[in-house]
Amino acid sequence: MASYYNEHTVLWLNGDFVKASEAKMDFYSQSFHYGYSVFEGIRSYKTASGDTKIFKAEAHYDRLEQSAIALNLPYHWKTDELIEITYEVLKRNNLQDAYIRPVVYAPANMSFVVNTQSFLVIEVWEMQPFLGDKLLSVMTSSFQRPNPKGFKIHAKAAGHYVNSILASQEAKAAGFDEALLTDMHGNVAEGPGANLFYEKDGKLFTPATGNILPGITRATVFEICDTLGIAVEEKVITLAELKQADAVFYCGTAAEVIGWKKLDDTEFPFPWEESLSRMIQLAYKNRVIEKQTQLETEPA
Numbered sequence: 001m002a003s004y005y006n007e008h009t010v011l012w013l014n015g016d017f018v019k020a021s022e023a024k025m026d027f028y029s030q031s032f033h034y035g036y037s038v039f040e041g042i043r044s045y046k047t048a049s050g051d052t053k054i055f056k057a058e059a060h061y062d063r064l065e066q067s068a069i070a071l072n073l074p075y076h077w078k079t080d081e082l083i084e085i086t087y088e089v090l091k092r093n094n095l096q097d098a099y100i101r102p103v104v105y106a107p108a109n110m111s112f113v114v115n116t117q118s119f120l121v122i123e124v125w126e127m128q129p130f131l132g133d134k135l136l137s138v139m140t141s142s143f144q145r146p147n148p149k150g151f152k153i154h155a156k157a158a159g160h161y162v163n164s165i166l167a168s169q170e171a172k173a174a175g176f177d178e179a180l181l182t183d184m185h186g187n188v189a190e191g192p193g194a195n196l197f198y199e200k201d202g203k204l205f206t207p208a209t210g211n212i213l214p215g216i217t218r219a220t221v222f223e224i225c226d227t228l229g230i231a232v233e234e235k236v237i238t239l240a241e242l243k244q245a246d247a248v249f250y251c252g253t254a255a256e257v258i259g260w261k262k263l264d265d266t267e268f269p270f271p272w273e274e275s276l277s278r279m280i281q282l283a284y285k286n287r288v289i290e291k292q293t294q295l296e297t298e299p300a
């Protein structure tokens with residue numbers, strides 16, 4: 001298991017910078033008992049110029065607020081203030097390439113009623129590889145993503161991640177790197193912690209919103225495709241259709257852009273190095289470290 005903190009690590013807890021090893025939360029919290037909290041997964045990078053930059057900080061803290069509102073968790077923080085605090089947490093922990101995890105959680109409450117109060121913790125740790133850099137072998141999960149009529153699927157809610165954990169553990173136990181989950185209709189949805197795109201005949205396709213977490217990286221891929229002049233279509237995608245793809249990739253804040261080798265028994269035949277997906281992967285890597293490249297500065 002990765003080590004997330006040591007005796008020097010500092011986190012931000014409800015207005016104070018405190019040592020991670022001394023921070024406390026309430027064991028009677030409604031969040032702890034029922035998985036009723038919302039969170040974010042954010043990355044900071046050491047940029048090409050050497051500065052520390054939180055990638056799309058505003059979009060992440062805005063989504064945190066939207067997730068809290070979706071779950072009726074009181075939210076009284078301002079995005080700008082939280083961004084400033086996060087840079088300070090990074091500085092106090094002497095981190096540049098980091099993973100940032102804010103969590104909004106509920107007070108002691110064993111009932112299901114709305115709270116008048118919420119709490120916020122911001123933790124940072126050194127970034128460890130999430131899915132790695134090699135092409136993934138992916139298994140179609142026996143688990144489906146939560147039914148959007150049973151959950152606020154667009155919110156990044158802790159409870160949804162029991163579904164992600166089950167799917168990922170199942171895939172790994174069967175010898176795969178990661179799972180692919182379908183939606184309640186059996187169509188392609190997303191990974192346990194990433195969105196999906198596939199490439200076919202020079203065009204990209206991705207599942208439409210409604211049954212997935214609309215990822216911030218997914219939005220960045222749209223921006224990159226726009227700059228590179230690559231067409232992207234959002235649509236319902238069947239498993240059979242996905243298996244006919246030239247190339248497939250997962251994308252997410254932690255996963256970044258990561259290609260697939262195969263889905264179940266189907267290997268994707270197109271050489272990854274020659275795919276548009278690979279170009280997008282490189283463009284993403286450059287974008288997060290603010291490195292200007294020919295690729296993205298050329299008019300499409």
Ligand code: PMP
Pocket residue numbers: 041164190191192193194195212213214215216217218251252253254
């Ligand atoms: N789907 C799920 C279920 C996720 O957990 C994540 C990671 N947050 C994503 C998609 C990708 O979202 P983002 O690009 O905003 O990290």
